[in-house]
Amino acid sequence: MKTALLSVGTELLFGQITNTNTVFLSQQLNLLGFDVLYHYTVGDNAGRLAEVMERALQDCDLIITTGGLGPTEDDLTKETACQVLHDTLVMHEPSLEALHEIARKRGRAMTENNLKQAMMPTRAVVFDNDAGSAPGMALSEGEKTIICMPGPPREMKRMWERRVKPYLEARQNSVIYYKMLRFFGIGESSLETALLDLIDNQTDPTLATYAKEGECTVRVASKRTTLEEASAAVEEMITSVRERVGEYLYSENDESLAEVVGRKLIDRGITISSCESCTAGMFSAELAGVPGISAVFDRGIATYTWKAKMEELGVSLETLEKYSAESRQVCEEMVRGLFDKTGSRICVSVTGVAGPGGTADKPAGTIYIGCLFDGRLEIRELRTGRDNRNWNRHYAMLHMFDLVNQMLG
Amino acid sequence: MKTALLSVGTELLFGQITNTNTVFLSQQLNLLGFDVLYHYTVGDNAGRLAEVMERALQDCDLIITTGGLGPTEDDLTKETACQVLHDTLVMHEPSLEALHEIARKRGRAMTENNLKQAMMPTRAVVFDNDAGSAPGMALSEGEKTIICMPGPPREMKRMWERRVKPYLEARQNSVIYYKMLRFFGIGESSLETALLDLIDNQTDPTLATYAKEGECTVRVASKRTTLEEASAAVEEMITSVRERVGEYLYSENDESLAEVVGRKLIDRGITISSCESCTAGMFSAELAGVPGISAVFDRGIATYTWKAKMEELGVSLETLEKYSAESRQVCEEMVRGLFDKTGSRICVSVTGVAGPGGTADKPAGTIYIGCLFDGRLEIRELRTGRDNRNWNRHYAMLHMFDLVNQMLG
Numbered sequence: 001m002k003t004a005l006l007s008v009g010t011e012l013l014f015g016q017i018t019n020t021n022t023v024f025l026s027q028q029l030n031l032l033g034f035d036v037l038y039h040y041t042v043g044d045n046a047g048r049l050a051e052v053m054e055r056a057l058q059d060c061d062l063i064i065t066t067g068g069l070g071p072t073e074d075d076l077t078k079e080t081a082c083q084v085l086h087d088t089l090v091m092h093e094p095s096l097e098a099l100h101e102i103a104r105k106r107g108r109a110m111t112e113n114n115l116k117q118a119m120m121p122t123r124a125v126v127f128d129n130d131a132g133s134a135p136g137m138a139l140s141e142g143e144k145t146i147i148c149m150p151g152p153p154r155e156m157k158r159m160w161e162r163r164v165k166p167y168l169e170a171r172q173n174s175v176i177y178y179k180m181l182r183f184f185g186i187g188e189s190s191l192e193t194a195l196l197d198l199i200d201n202q203t204d205p206t207l208a209t210y211a212k213e214g215e216c217t218v219r220v221a222s223k224r225t226t227l228e229e230a231s232a233a234v235e236e237m238i239t240s241v242r243e244r245v246g247e248y249l250y251s252e253n254d255e256s257l258a259e260v261v262g263r264k265l266i267d268r269g270i271t272i273s274s275c276e277s278c279t280a281g282m283f284s285a286e287l288a289g290v291p292g293i294s295a296v297f298d299r300g301i302a303t304y305t306w307k308a309k310m311e312e313l314g315v316s317l318e319t320l321e322k323y324s325a326e327s328r329q330v331c332e333e334m335v336r337g338l339f340d341k342t343g344s345r346i347c348v349s350v351t352g353v354a355g356p357g358g359t360a361d362k363p364a365g366t367i368y369i370g371c372l373f374d375g376r377l378e379i380r381e382l383r384t385g386r387d388n389r390n391w392n393r394h395y396a397m398l399h400m401f402d403l404v405n406q407m408l409g
Numbered sequence: 410m411k412t413a414l415l416s417v418g419t420e421l422l423f424g425q426i427t428n429t430n431t432v433f434l435s436q437q438l439n440l441l442g443f444d445v446l447y448h449y450t451v452g453d454n455a456g457r458l459a460e461v462m463e464r465a466l467q468d469c470d471l472i473i474t475t476g477g478l479g480p481t482e483d484d485l486t487k488e489t490a491c492q493v494l495h496d497t498l499v500m501h502e503p504s505l506e507a508l509h510e511i512a513r514k515r516g517r518a519m520t521e522n523n524l525k526q527a528m529m530p531t532r533a534v535v536f537d538n539d540a541g542s543a544p545g546m547a548l549s550e551g552e553k554t555i556i557c558m559p560g561p562p563r564e565m566k567r568m569w570e571r572r573v574k575p576y577l578e579a580r581q582n583s584v585i586y587y588k589m590l591r592f593f594g595i596g597e598s599s600l601e602t603a604l605l606d607l608i609d610n611q612t613d614p615t616l617a618t619y620a621k622e623g624e625c626t627v628r629v630a631s632k633r634t635t636l637e638e639a640s641a642a643v644e645e646m647i648t649s650v651r652e653r654v655g656e657y658l659y660s661e662n663d664e665s666l667a668e669v670v671g672r673k674l675i676d677r678g679i680t681i682s683s684c685e686s687c688t689a690g691m692f693s694a695e696l697a698g699v700p701g702i703s704a705v706f707d708r709g710i711a712t713y714t715w716k717a718k719m720e721e722l723g724v725s726l727e728t729l730e731k732y733s734a735e736s737r738q739v740c741e742e743m744v745r746g747l748f749d750k751t752g753s754r755i756c757v758s759v760t761g762v763a764g765p766g767g768t769a770d771k772p773a774g775t776i777y778i779g780c781l782f783d784g785r786l787e788i789r790e791l792r793t794g795r796d797n798r799n800w801n802r803h804y805a806m807l808h809m810f811d812l813v814n815q816m817l818g
Contacts, residue, residue, distance in 0.1 A: 013445045015435030016619060019428060022450075026424030036422045037457065041431075041448035048446065048468075055464065059457075210425060280697030281690025284711040288689030289799060291765065299717035301710050302693040308708035311750075342717075356700065390698060 003034045004056040008068035008077050009151055010043035021066045021156055028160065031176050032168055033223050034062065044074040053084045057144050064164075067151030069134035071113040077148050078120075078137065085141040087121035095126060095135045102133050127163035131155040138167060177230035178221035179238065180254035184402050186245060188216050194244045198237070205237045214395045217254070250405060257401035262290030264408050265297075265346070273344035274300040274400070275313055275334050277325065277351035278367065282397040298344050303334070313337030324362070326353050328379055331368035339372050346407075347372045348400050352382070354392045363387070367396045373407045412443045413465040417477035417486050418560055419452035430475045430565055437569065440585050441577055442632050443471065453483040462493045466553050473573075476560030478543035480522035486557050487529075487546065494550040496530035504535060504544045511542050536572035540564040547576060586639035587630035588647065589663035593811050595654060597625050603653045607646070614646045623804045626663070659814060666810035671699030673817050674706075674755070682753035683709040683809070684722055684743050686734065686760035687776065691806040707753050712743070722746030733771070735762050737788055740777035748781050755816075756781045757809050761791070763801045772796070776805045782816045 005022055012019055019041065026036050037060060042048045049068075056063050068077030082089055096118035103110045117134050120126055127136035132155040138147045147164060149156045169175060183191060188211035192199065195218070199207050205222040218241065222233040242249060251260050265272055274283045284300025287293060301312050306325060309315040314337035315330055323329040335349035348371045355364025365384030370377065380403050384392055414431050421428055428450065435445050446469060451457045458477075465472050477486030491498055505527040512519045526543050529535055536545035541564040547556045556573060558565045578584060592600060597620035601608065604627070608616050614631040627650065631642040651658060660669050674681055683692050693709025696702060710721050715734060718724040723746035724739055732738040744758035757780045764773025774793030779786065789812050793801055 007448075012448065013435055014439050014617070015432045015437075015445075016617070018432050019448075023424045023427050026422055028424075030423050036424075037452065038461075039416075039421065039428075039448070039450035043446065052447075208423070208425070276690075278697075279694065280706075281685075281693035281709050281711060284690035284713075285688065285694050285802075288687075288711070288713065289802070291798065294713060297689075297713045299710065299712050299714065299721065300690050301708065301721075302690060302697070303708050304693075304697065304703060304706045305708065308751075312708060312710075341720075389700065393694075393698070 001034050001062050002060040003029055003036050003062045003064065004038040004040060004060040005029075005036060006052060006056065006063055006065040007039070007041040007151075008044065008049060008065055009041075010045075010074075012041050012067075013043050020153055021151070024153070024157065025064060025066070025160070028165065029064075031178060031219075031221050031223075032165070032172065033174070033176075034168075044068060044076060046076050046080060049076055049080045050084055053080060053146065057084070057146075061143050061145065063146045065146065065148045066156055069117065069136065069148060069150050071111070071117050071133075075116075081139055081146040081148055082121040085121070085139050085144065085146060087123050087139060087141075089119040090122055091115075092118050092120035092124075092126055092135075095120065095128075098128065098135070099133060125167065127159050127167070129155055129159055130162065131158045136163065138164075174223050174225055175227050175230055176221060176223050177227060177234050178219055179234055179252050181218045181220065181238065181241065181249055182251040182254060182256075183216040183218065183245065183248040184214070184250055184257060184398060186216060186248040187211075191216050191218070191245060191248075195241065198240060198244075205233050207237070207241075213391070214398050215257075250402075257398055257405060258286045259290055261401050261405050261408070262287060262293050264405070266290075266292050266295055268408075269296065270346055270408070271296050271298055271342075271344040272346040272348070272404075273298045273338055273342040274347070275338045275349045276300065276302050277304065277309070277334075278354040279350055279393050279397050279400070280304060282393060283348065283350070283400045286397060286401075298342050301338065309334065312341075314340065326351055326362055326366065326368070328368050328381065331370045331379055332377065335370035335372045335377070345374055346404060348404055350396055350400055352392075352396060354389045354396075355387045356389055357387070364389075365392050367392065367399075369396065369399050369403050371400075371403045371407050373404075376407070378403060378407060410443050410471050411469040412438055412445050412471045412473065413447040413449060413469045414438075414445060415461060415465065415472055415474045416448070416450040416560075417453065417458065417474055418450075419454075419483075421450050421476075422452050429562055430560070433562070433566065434473060434475070434569070437574065438473075440587060440628075440630050440632075441574070441581065442583070442585075443577075453477060453485060455485050455489060458485055458489045459493055462489060462555065466493070466555075470552050470554065472555045474555065474557045475565055478526065478545065478557060478559050480520070480526050480542075484525075490548055490555040490557055491530040494530070494548050494553065494555060496532050496548060496550075498528040499531055500524075501527050501529035501533075501535055501544075504529065504537075507537065507544070508542060534576065536568050536576070538564055538568055539571065540567045545572065547573075583632050583634055584636050584639055585630060585632050586636060586643050587628055588643055588661055590627045590629065590647065590650065590658055591660040591663060591665075592625040592627065592654065592657040593623070593659055593666060593807060595625065595657040596620075600625050600627070600654060600657075604650065607649060607653075614642050616646070616650075622800070623807050624666075659811070666807055666814060667695045668699055670810050670814050670817070671696060671702050673814070675699075675701050675704055677817075678705065679755055679817070680705050680707055680751075680753040681755040681757070681813070682707045682747055682751040683756070684747045684758045685709065685711045686713065686718070686743075687763040688759055688802050688806050688809070689713060691802060692757065692759070692809045695806060695810075707751050710747065718743065721750075723749065735760055735771055735775065735777070737777050737790065740779045740788055741786065744779035744781045744786070754783055755813060757813055759805055759809055761801075761805060763798045763805075764796045765798055766796070773798075774801050776801065776808075778805065778808050778812055780809075780812045780816050782813075785816070787812060787816060
């Protein structure tokens with residue numbers, strides 16, 4: 001079905017906020033098999049809003065709006081959709097009751113303004129808002145439908161998941177099932193090359209690759225008449241993907257490397273400590289983001305100076321002078337010193353040249369990562385070839401998690 | 410001038426990338442005094458592209474496009490603009506030469522495709538691309554102008570700064586000067602209230618507030634005929650802003666708290682170390698992002714367990730048992746222990762309940778931050794009232810920088 005997204009709000013035209021709703025809805029609608037042909041953004045202006053709606057309905061059968069459902073005079077989306085599709089607003093009693101309930105909970109009186117949010121076109125299918133006050137709706141005339149959702153992403157996403165997506169699926173007589181596969185250690189173009197025949201021949205399931213800093217994601221999606229068929233098709237495709245690039249696949253559930261590692265450590269009761277030079281706490285901070293990690297995470301030590309490396313981890317001055325702090329040897333002494341101090345079953349270390357700059361011998365991006373797990377030591381050397389301090393630090397942190405993950409098996 | 414932004418690219422309609430170009434250009438154009446009335450996004454489709462351009466030109470005098478300037482058949486923006494504004498494409502020799510130069514540098518042969526990028530409408534003002542291969546252009550017919558820029562944000566931003574912005578400024582006979590003021594410790598609505606009379610009465614300079622996680626930014630901008638007048642007007646307004654909310658203002662140059670603190674430490678040669686419980690390295694990792702910090706940053710210790718707090722920082726078991734790890738007393742023992750160990754002139758500590766959960770006495774968001782600077786101790790207690798683990802950790806980290814900044818003066 002030909003679809004247009006319409007974002008309403010003057011703050012978007014001022015560049016005050018980034019339009020993440022459009023990204024989310026585009027992904028979701030494409031997954032459901034809708035053709036998203038246009039994104040429109042207009043301000044809180046009745047004339048331009050009506051004009052864009054009418055224009056979009058000439059080409060498309062479905063318009064999905066976000067924003068402009070609030071209680072103020074500026075909020076015009078529902079009123080305009082009602083006018084464009086020739087309906088009349090009346091009081092929608094269940095929505096009014098829900099607004100009264102919200103006001104009671106917040107200990108505030110209902111204002112005249114608020115009543116506006118409970119007015120709905122007579123033919124509307126009303127969508128409750130579980131995360132805010134403005135209900136949404138779907139309004140149709142003939143083959144044309146306008147769906148209105150609130151602008152705040154949290155409210156919009158919840159309404160989408162619980163109300164709008166099922167509403168659209170029911171009209172499609174099909175279900176979508178998908179999984180997000182996460183990869184590390186392979187670039188997006190290599191991943192695409194490895195999966196090229198699968199991507200080129202795709203009808204269903206479909207594959208789509210996404211890249212973000214140092215990581216890749218592949219979405220495998222199937223649209224069938226039953227959930228069983230769709231999930232079976234997805235699992236079969238994942239088997240083919242795994243045959244080609246399984247060694248780089250670390251999650252089938254869209255988890256981060258830190259989440260995967262954290263979960264394994266907690267499940268198996270394996271204690272961990274870290275010591276970091278160039279990343280200076282990025283690993284420990286990320287790991288501590290995993291709920292429940294306090295059961296296994298002892299400590300993380302960011303040793304930035306030579307003095308700190310010697311005092312905290314027992315790195316020898318001789319090694320520092322002979323090989324420099326950014327060396328395989330210091331990386332090993334760091335991780336062994338950390339084990340001597342903490343006794344954690346897994347100890348992980350990092351040192352290297354984040355940049356900018358570096359030397360001919362050790363340019364920016366030369367980084368050493370050590371992991372000691374029950375007496376087994378591995379040292380990984382990175383040569384990123386990039387002179388970007390923050391990118392190198394972020395990438396080194398991901399490699400720390402990847403090395404721990406590989407050694408955990 | 411009434412303006413529309415037009416983003417071209419099917420990947421946007423699939424939700425594969427977030428449209429950050431639109432945010433950037435909306436901000437910049439509003440600063441220059443242009444009225445951005447519409448954002449449009451269309452795919453790589455000649456018919457729909459022409460239709461949207463024609464439609465936009467009915468309402469607007471200026472369209473700025475991004476994307477669709479590449480060498481492939483899919484890339485149609487320039488061709489379509491040329492057709493809509495009734496011009497003809499001819500070979501633009503300087504652009505051809507630039508493309509040859511790029512090919513030489515990369516050691517690649519020019520393909521037939523590439524030649525397409527050097528074709529320009531006869532009336533076009535051509536904009537060189539310093540960061541990529543596709544040149545941009547401005548094409549006018551009567552009062553109507555279409556400006557085409559490349560889609561990759563890095564190329565687009567550089568072309569904007571060096572070519573397009575001066576081109577538009579020259580047509581406006583005015584210059585814009587602005588500063589971004591950064592605030593911490595005051596919410597956006599309080600900030601707006603404090604500045605309300607300045608905001609309401611604004612004609613020039615203008616004030617606009619932006620909020621992001623725990624911080625606020627105010628943009629003060631002036632548009633005058635000379636740079637001197639504009640900068641004088643901005644500075645005068647900043648004086649008024651400072652009178653009202655100067656205690657919360659920490660940067661007039663859009664720097665982060667970590668950058669401001671890092672620069673002060675480096676400039677004054679003051680050494681620093683940190684110890685963290687709930688944030689587990691976020692402070693040290695952020696501080697280490699400041700180039701040159703290795704001159705003053707000794708170490709950061711993330712002590713997650715009681716054992717680590719006792720061994721690393723000499724916190725007593727008695728204090729932990731009596732007051733719990735998330736207490737003012739432990740926060741103080743941490744920071745004093747860190748000083749005994751490191752001798753750093755500034756030592757900073759944090760402990761608290763990040764959540765989710767917590768107790769009635771100490772709910773999630775109860776956080777203690779300590780700073781010891783040349784013998785002077787301050788402990789700050791936070792009660793964020795939020796049960797959001799990552800938000801509380803991020804906010805605690807900002808408060809650590811803020812406390813250090815306040816004590817540095």
